[in-house]
Amino acid sequence: MKEFVAYIVKNLVDHPDKVKINEIGGTQTLIIELCVEKSDIGKIIGKKGKTINAIRTLLMSVASRNGIRVNLEILEEEEAAQRNQA
Numbered sequence: 001m002k003e004f005v006a007y008i009v010k011n012l013v014d015h016p017d018k019v020k021i022n023e024i025g026g027t028q029t030l031i032i033e034l035c036v037e038k039s040d041i042g043k044i045i046g047k048k049g050k051t052i053n054a055i056r057t058l059l060m061s062v063a064s065r066n067g068i069r070v071n072l073e074i075l076e077e078e079e080a081a082q083r084n085q086a
């Protein structure tokens with residue numbers, strides 16, 4: 001799943017080298033945390049959230065094949081740094 005999200009996101013942003021993806025696995029649910037450059041957040045979200053909703057829909061369809069649930073979260077740089085330190 002991580003590679004799938006990375007492929008989509010890195011093709012949308014201006015700074016693909018700054019994309020960071022973290023997977024937090026559970027028994028039934030997989031949480032994917034996405035951190036991108038601040039200037040690229042708008043490209044990931046899209047107008048009225050259409051781009052991020054499309055990415056989430058694709059993720060849910062791939063995950064349902066594997067029998068798991070997926071939640072995609074977008075983190076700002078400060079949040080990602082705090083979670084990495086904890």
